[in-house]
Amino acid sequence: MMYLSLFLFVITVYSLISTNATYVVNRYDDIECNLKPELIKEIASYKNVTRTIMDEIISNGYGRTMYKQYSDFIDTFGARPSGSITLEKSIDHMINLTIENGLNDVTTEEVEVPHWVRGLESVVMLSPRQKNIAVIGLGTSVSTPPDGITAEIIVISSFKELENTDDKYIKGKIVLFDAHYVTYGDTVIYRSQGASKASKKGAVASLIRSITPFSIYSPHTGAQFYEANVTKIPTAAITLEDADLLRRLQDDGEKIIINIKMFSTYDQKKSRNTIVDLKGKEQPEKLVIVSGHIDSWDVGQGAMDDGGGMIISWFTPVILNLLQLKPRRTIRAILWTSEEPGLIGAAAYLNKHIHELSNINFIMESDEGTFSPRGLDVAGSKIARCIVGEVLKLFSPIDEMTNSGGPGSDITLFVNKGIPGASLLNKNERYFWFHHSEGDTMNVQNMADVVDCAAFWAAVSYVIADISVDIPR
Amino acid sequence: MMYLSLFLFVITVYSLISTNATYVVNRYDDIECNLKPELIKEIASYKNVTRTIMDEIISNGYGRTMYKQYSDFIDTFGARPSGSITLEKSIDHMINLTIENGLNDVTTEEVEVPHWVRGLESVVMLSPRQKNIAVIGLGTSVSTPPDGITAEIIVISSFKELENTDDKYIKGKIVLFDAHYVTYGDTVIYRSQGASKASKKGAVASLIRSITPFSIYSPHTGAQFYEANVTKIPTAAITLEDADLLRRLQDDGEKIIINIKMFSTYDQKKSRNTIVDLKGKEQPEKLVIVSGHIDSWDVGQGAMDDGGGMIISWFTPVILNLLQLKPRRTIRAILWTSEEPGLIGAAAYLNKHIHELSNINFIMESDEGTFSPRGLDVAGSKIARCIVGEVLKLFSPIDEMTNSGGPGSDITLFVNKGIPGASLLNKNERYFWFHHSEGDTMNVQNMADVVDCAAFWAAVSYVIADISVDIPR
Structure with a gap:
């Protein structure tokens, strides 16, 4: 019919x-x-x-x-x-x-919505030198333990490079996805999927290079989604400037250690779509x-x-x-x-x-x-x-x-x-x-x-x- | 001779x-x-x-x-x-x-230099709504009391406007110099001299619109100089974005109250000019x-x-x-x-x-x-x-x-x-x-x-x- x-x-x-x-x-x-x-x-x-x-x-x-x-x-x-x-x-x-x-x-229609609330967030590079790193957690990220996570960084350019890297080089580390902006659609996958992919390889946290072509030391947030049956690891964005710094340090053979602290709460609330008709x-x-x-x-x-x-x-x-x-x-x-x-x-x-x-x-x-x-x-x-x-x-x-x-x-x-x-x-x-x-x-x-x-x-x-x-x- | x-x-x-x-x-x-x-x-x-x-x-x-x-x-x-x-x-x-x-x-020549060390800094708008305001203290600014200074903001465009404003409208307030960037030389006077000029009119602290033509919510610091025999008041820069916001709120007749906290230390140290001769x-x-x-x-x-x-x-x-x-x-x-x-x-x-x-x-x-x-x-x-x-x-x-x-x-x-x-x-x-x-x-x-x-x-x-x-x- x-x-x-x-x-x-x-x-x-x-x-x-x-x-x-x-x-x-x-x-x-x-x-x-x-x-x-x-x-x-x-x-x-x-x-x-x-x-x-x-x-x-x-x-x-x-x-x-x-x-x-x-x-x-x-x-x-x-x-x-x-x-x-x-x-x-x-x-x-x-x-x-x-x-x-x-x-x-004008009418509204009720919707149950996610309510993820950002708490204190910090990243500090401890080695090769002390430096504060501007950070912004990605929406729905889990928290770190109270003292944060202190681990070595590995800088990775792409999912392909992650895939081709032996798990032993990832295990226990913090993966930084340093994917340069091409288009939003091309690059945003590192934000939305990065944590899950890094977790599957044994990473303890993941960071992304912010999804932007230009920065005045500005970190950019956005949604990310944990895959089912994957250990949820904390995930956040850093600035282009610090991503490039960490990349240069890694290229120079430096061992980079950072501490990341992220706290948040997550529950559901009621909200409304608003409908205005002529x-x-x-x-x-x-x-x-x-x-x-x-x-x-x-x-x-x-x-x-x-x-x-x-x-x-x-x-x-x-x-x-x-x-x-x-x-x-x-x-x-x-x-x-x-x-x-x-x-x-x-x-x-x-x-x-x-x-x-x-x-x-x-x-x-x-x-x-x-x-x-x-x-x-x-x-x-x-x-x-x-x-x-x-x-x-x-x-x-x-x-x-x-x-x-x-x-x-x-x-x-x-x-x-x-x-x-x-x-x-x-x-x-x-x-x-x-x-x-x-x-x-x-x-x-x-x-x-x-x-x-x-x-x-x-x-x-x-x-x-x-x-x-x-x-x- | x-x-x-x-x-x-x-x-x-x-x-x-x-x-x-x-x-x-x-x-x-x-x-x-x-x-x-x-x-x-x-x-x-x-x-x-x-x-x-x-x-x-x-x-x-x-x-x-x-x-x-x-x-x-x-x-x-x-x-x-x-x-x-x-x-x-x-x-x-x-x-x-x-x-x-x-x-x-290569030789060096010793110089006694200022050593001003920034501590915690924060500005929070308390009224008409709660909002964090990004802030950066200006070099040599004095500290606020431990609880900060809570006062009304008055937004002023220029030294001329300040001069033409009766002291009673300035006394006890925090002056925001909202001078738009023309050239660095033209506009930087608000950074270097603003605190002293505001203090002379009875202000308890002063802020400037950052000296820049463009911003991604970035505050800009720089040197400021207190005039002799003027009460030293805390002074800092805020972003173009927040300066415009405060301006709009003032234009709408809102009473703007902020709390500013700034801590720093100031002493002298030895440094060196370095001279390399061919x-x-x-x-x-x-x-x-x-x-x-x-x-x-x-x-x-x-x-x-x-x-x-x-x-x-x-x-x-x-x-x-x-x-x-x-x-x-x-x-x-x-x-x-x-x-x-x-x-x-x-x-x-x-x-x-x-x-x-x-x-x-x-x-x-x-x-x-x-x-x-x-x-x-x-x-x-x-x-x-x-x-x-x-x-x-x-x-x-x-x-x-x-x-x-x-x-x-x-x-x-x-x-x-x-x-x-x-x-x-x-x-x-x-x-x-x-x-x-x-x-x-x-x-x-x-x-x-x-x-x-x-x-x-x-x-x-x-x-x-x-x-x-x-x-x-």
């Missing part, structure tokens, strides 16, 4: 939107499309309304107000780690702010979701990751409501909770709504910065990407379209289920300089850029939620 | 080196020169020897060896604060290294001095400030000796001690040698980075700059010449006495990102750039020390 109706649906969609004539939809991404001239014309007809939305936000003060709400939110709450009281207070604040801004359709005027059951996560790491202020993405997504239904622009379908902003420990809020939402996924027409997330906007990274069928590409033409020069295959963080869970989705492309070249570090503060943000992102995000969502055709699977 | 001989000297020099024909000496700095064609020809004749020096350093391995000596020095000693045992050990190391490299003419073959009493300082702040590793400048200056007589290139005059490398607390080593040298200053033909310092070399910032008479400009032509494209009026740090004491001198121009646009912070490590250095600096520094010193004419006052 399900497959037959899906088949009929696909046939219907194609007859409504496609023709035989092909053309290149987007100057950044050579896909050949064959959308019907009527649909192309319909999409082009949104030029005036998108201009209105963007003008109201950028020039008429709405964007400035939103930025002040954002800045006040960050200054008031600061870091909002999963399971913390501060996170829950910040969620209450956003609920109240929604209602104050005239949108009453109900569609014709097909309210159909959803265009815009999202960001409201939790952050416990260092820095969570301004960039993901205060910016959270605020522009929250702002989308709020501003459209203020402008009395009700689209055909419902625009739903979701402020995911507990993204940082591993998409916990998003997984709970997926699970709860697993039988209504066909209602999600399109899903968007901004979680890679709200610097100057460039366009969208779009996942979905060719026809879905053709339609979104056509929509992007309304926003030139914010009209880049890429196809990384995995847009967003939370929304990957939905995209992997075949739901078309997109993340915000923006000039985020320095994103990982600040990511998961004390450097994630309001200072990395620029009002004009965040306002531009918000304007683009609201306008593009509006068009997708209002056009006559669904975004096909 | 002294004046008469100086007059005769000037006349003689001019007749040897100047003519009536004028030309522009340097494409970066429009000074019209009228050097005699014989001198121009003589300087041009050094092309082969400068090429040899640079080739030996850059291509034949000498530079690579020096870089390893440099890197090992930094990795072995790390930070070398004034008055510390580590600094003295690092001086011993450089003495031994000089002798190991074949140059025995004696001149014809006029050994005449000196071309090349220099950098060997001490550093107590944070970071003192790799950039001023490990790089120290090593290339030390290397100049060492490499010329190894290459058996003895110039006419003596090349003297000086590794200044205790620069950071206020040019203490340089002042002691000036004082000790005050009656022999006429022997200093030219004085150079590298203390603003050893990134890719660009040329020289030259202070001195027009004729002095004409000659140095002519010498720089040998090194095109490393041939920029500027005239800031105050080249170097230590050597300003000598330049102010009328001695011509120069500092190394280099691509140091990011210098203040790392300066006096934990970010001053080997990671900001690049081997090829440091080697290029060393090659240029040695070759340009050689020419100045060997040409037939002195650099005139």
Whole structure:
């Protein structure tokens, strides 16, 4: 039944939107499309309304107000780690702010979330000389004994090198994974999997070179995951500077001894996904979701990751409501909770709504910065990407379209289920300089850029939620 | 007598080196020169020897060896604060290294230096919310009482604003000088003088926005000086990020209360200026001095400030000796001690040698980075700059010449006495990102750039020390 109706649906969609004539939809991404001239014309007809939305936000003060709400939110709450009281207070604040801004359709869904609390952490090099080493534990790391662990360091470049190293050289030592940053995706595996891999070879603790291309002696945290049936060893990140120092000392034949102390507690707490709806005027059951996560790491202020993405997504239904622009379908902003420990809020939402996924027409997330906007990274069928590409033409020069295959963080869970989705492309070249570090503060943000992102995000969502055709699977 | 001989000297020099024909000496700095064609020809004749020096350093391995000596020095000693045992050990190391490299003419001159030792430091914002604020005390700051000082913050933009603020708004408060970075010279006055100025208005402590244009939540230390007859109040730097946060909170009408704790000790110790001579073959009493300082702040590793400048200056007589290139005059490398607390080593040298200053033909310092070399910032008479400009032509494209009026740090004491001198121009646009912070490590250095600096520094010193004419006052 399900497959037959899906088949009929696909046939219907194609007859409504496609023709035989092909053309290149987007100057950044050579896909050949064959959308019907009527649909192309319909999409082009949104030029005036998108201009209105963007003008109201950028020039008429709405964007400035939103930025002040954002800045006040960050200054008031600061870091909002999963399971913390501060996170829950910040969620209450956003609920109240929604209602104050005239949108009453705000609900929450409870989620059980990890609550890992960092205690004192220190690393001291004892030999060949005494030196303090800046350190930051990785989320879910176990503690050391009270006196810490004192052991020799072995510096390893890659999992391959670890594999090729005899266990006897690893046993009883602290492994430092000194993998240089290539891309976040390539390098983050040392953070997420390093401890387990080192433990299997007999290491007593593991460290990583922080996952960043640039440092002013800044350690970067993030989630890590112990494999089942592996001895859980303490694991932390150090700076690029100290990783290079330890590498040079090892290359010079020095025996490097360090003491590492790490303390933390770990339990579960209740949190909430926050859902803000601007109900569609014709097909309210159909959803265009815009999202960001409201939790952050416990260092820095969570301004960039993901205060910016959270605020522009929250702002989308709020501003459209203020402008009395009700689209055909419902625009739903979701402020995911507990993204940082591993998409916990998003997984709970997926699970709860697993039988209504066909209602999600399109899903968007901004979680890679709200610097100057460039366009969208779009996942979905060719026809879905053709339609979104056509929509992007309304926003030139914010009209880049890429196809990384995995847009967003939370929304990957939905995209992997075949739901078309997109993340915000923006000039985020320095994103990982600040990511998961004390450097994630309001200072990395620029009002004009965040306002531009918000304007683009609201306008593009509006068009997708209002056009006559669904975004096909 | 002294004046008469100086007059005769000037006349003689001019007749040897100047003519009536004028030309522009340097494409970066429009000074019209009228050097005699014989001198121009003589300087041009050094092309082969400068090429040899640079080739030996850059291509034949000498530079690579020096870089390893440099890197090992930094990795072995790390930070070398004034008055510390580590600094003295690092001086011993450089003495031994000089002798190991074949140059025995190395001496030291004792200097009494400040020994300010940082203890625990913390700043916590208590209201409007609890937040740790990264802090670094300024050199020579007094301690707080054991429980710290708890007081309201007032954020002030400038000395002018402080002056225009009624004392009653300052009394009993902690002043934060939130002066945005313009240039180091413009902005550093808030660090060096802020505490005294705030104290005079009744403040109980003072903070500064760190003197840097860019931050990843990095506080920057540096020297400060209490005026006589002013109550000494504790003083420290915070990050750009927190300065902006406190500014926003004040602008929103929040009452900001912080607790600041700072502990330190302060006494005097013995240290040494280190002097490495390559004696001149014809006029050994005449000196071309090349220099950098060997001490550093107590944070970071003192790799950039001023490990790089120290090593290339030390290397100049060492490499010329190894290459058996003895110039006419003596090349003297000086590794200044205790620069950071206020040019203490340089002042002691000036004082000790005050009656022999006429022997200093030219004085150079590298203390603003050893990134890719660009040329020289030259202070001195027009004729002095004409000659140095002519010498720089040998090194095109490393041939920029500027005239800031105050080249170097230590050597300003000598330049102010009328001695011509120069500092190394280099691509140091990011210098203040790392300066006096934990970010001053080997990671900001690049081997090829440091080697290029060393090659240029040695070759340009050689020419100045060997040409037939002195650099005139």
